[in-house]
Amino acid sequence: MPSTTLPGVLFKEYRRKVLGLLLLQPTEPFHVREIARLTGTVPGTLHRELRTLADVGILTRRARGNQVWYQADSECVIFEELSSILRKTSGIADVLRDALVPLRDNLNTVLVFGSIASGKAQSGSDIDLLSIGNVSFAELVSALYPAQEILGREINPKLYEPDEWLHEAAKPSAFAREVMSNPVISIIGGKDDLTQPAGKQP
Amino acid sequence: MTLHNLLGSSLEAIEPDAAYKAIMQLANLALQAEGYRTLTSRPGHHRTMIQLLTKTVGLDSETMILLDTLRKQRNVSDYSGDPVPRSAVDECFRRATDLEVTVQDWLAHQHADLLP
Numbered sequence: 001m002p003s004t005t006l007p008g009v010l011f012k013e014y015r016r017k018v019l020g021l022l023l024l025q026p027t028e029p030f031h032v033r034e035i036a037r038l039t040g041t042v043p044g045t046l047h048r049e050l051r052t053l054a055d056v057g058i059l060t061r062r063a064r065g066n067q068v069w070y071q072a073d074s075e076c077v078i079f080e081e082l083s084s085i086l087r088k089t090s091g092i093a094d095v096l097r098d099a100l101v102p103l104r105d106n107l108n109t110v111l112v113f114g115s116i117a118s119g120k121a122q123s124g125s126d127i128d129l130l131s132i133g134n135v136s137f138a139e140l141v142s143a144l145y146p147a148q149e150i151l152g153r154e155i156n157p158k159l160y161e162p163d164e165w166l167h168e169a170a171k172p173s174a175f176a177r178e179v180m181s182n183p184v185i186s187i188i189g190g191k192d193d194l195t196q197p198a199g200k201q202p
Numbered sequence: 203m204t205l206h207n208l209l210g211s212s213l214e215a216i217e218p219d220a221a222y223k224a225i226m227q228l229a230n231l232a233l234q235a236e237g238y239r240t241l242t243s244r245p246g247h248h249r250t251m252i253q254l255l256t257k258t259v260g261l262d263s264e265t266m267i268l269l270d271t272l273r274k275q276r277n278v279s280d281y282s283g284d285p286v287p288r289s290a291v292d293e294c295f296r297r298a299t300d301l302e303v304t305v306q307d308w309l310a311h312q313h314a315d316l317l318p
Contacts, residue, residue, distance in 0.1 A: 136289065137268075137289040137290050137292070137293040138268050138293055140289075141268050141271045142264055142267070142268070145267055154274070156271075156274055156275070156278060157271075158275075158287055158290075159287055160288075160289065161288065161289065164287065173284075174283070174284065175284040
C-alpha cells in the first residue's frame with residue numbers, strides 16, 4: 001500500500017481511527033479504554049482527540065461513574081456525509097485490508113458489497129465480502145475473524161477461485177449481476193477487475 | 203428470478219446441504235450423548251449445536267468458528283438462492299469428514315456404552 005493514502009490525507013491517525021470505530025457503530029457507546037484497545041491507540045492522546053470531537057458536536061460525551069463514554073452523534077449536521085466517507089475509506093476498508101495482509105499475495109480482488117456498501121446497513125447487518133483468489137476458505141475465515149470484533153459486525157465471505165468467478169461474471173449469474181451493478185467498497189483491486197482475468201501483480 | 207434459475211440453484215445447493223447436514227447431525231449427536239438437546243422450536247438452535255462442539259467433543263475454537271461460518275453460508279444461500287462457491291462446498295465436505303472421525307473417536311472414549 002502506498003504511504004500516502006486517501007484517509008491518511010483527510011484525517012490524522014487518531015481522528016481516523018476514532019471516527020472509523022464510532023461512526024460505523026453509531027448506536028454503540030464506547031468508553032475510552034475500550035476505544036484505545038479496539039483502535040490500538042494510547043488513552044492519553046485519545047482523551048484529547050475525543051474531547052475535541054465532542055466539543056464540535058461529532059460525538060456525544062457522557063460521564064458514568066468514573067468512566068467517560070463516547071458515541072457518534074447522529075444529530076450532527078454532517079453525520080451522514082462523514083459516515084459515508086469513513087465507510088468508504090478508513091473504517092471498514094482499513095480494518096479489512098489489515099486483516100487480509102497475510103493472504104494479500106494470493107488474493108486478486110476483494111470487495112464489500114450488499115447493505116454495508118450501499119449505506120443501507122442496519123445495526124445487525126453482516127459485512128458481505130466477495131473475495132477472488134487462490135486461498136482456502138479456512139484461511140480466509142481465520143484471517144477475518146479478529147476483524148469482526150473490531151468492526152462489531154459478522155463478516156460473511158464469498159470466496160471464488162479466479163476461473164470460477166470469471167465463469168459467474170460471464171453468464172452473468174444473478175449474484176454476479178447484483179455485485180457488478182450495485183455500490184461496492186474496494187478492499188483489494190476494484191470493480192473493473194470483476195470482468196477481466198487477473199493480471200500479474202507488479 | 204426465473205424458474206430455471208430457481209431450480210438450477212436448488213440443484214447446486216443439494217451437495218453443500220448434504221455436507222452441512224452431516225456436520226449439524228454430528229453436533230447434535232454429541233450433544234445428545236451428553237444428555238442434552240436443543241429446543242428446536244427456538245431460532246438459532248443450529249448455531250447453538252455447532253458452538254457447543256467445543257464443550258462436547260472438545261473441538262478447537264478455530265474449527266468451530268469455521269463450521270459456524272459454513273452454517274451461515276448455507277443459511278444465506280437458502281434465502282438468496284445464490285449458489286455457494288466451490289471453496290465453501292469443498293471445505294464443508296472436508297470438515298464434515300474430519301468431524302465424523304472426531305465424534306466417533308470421542309464416542310468410543312467417552313460414551314462407549316452408547317455404541318452398538
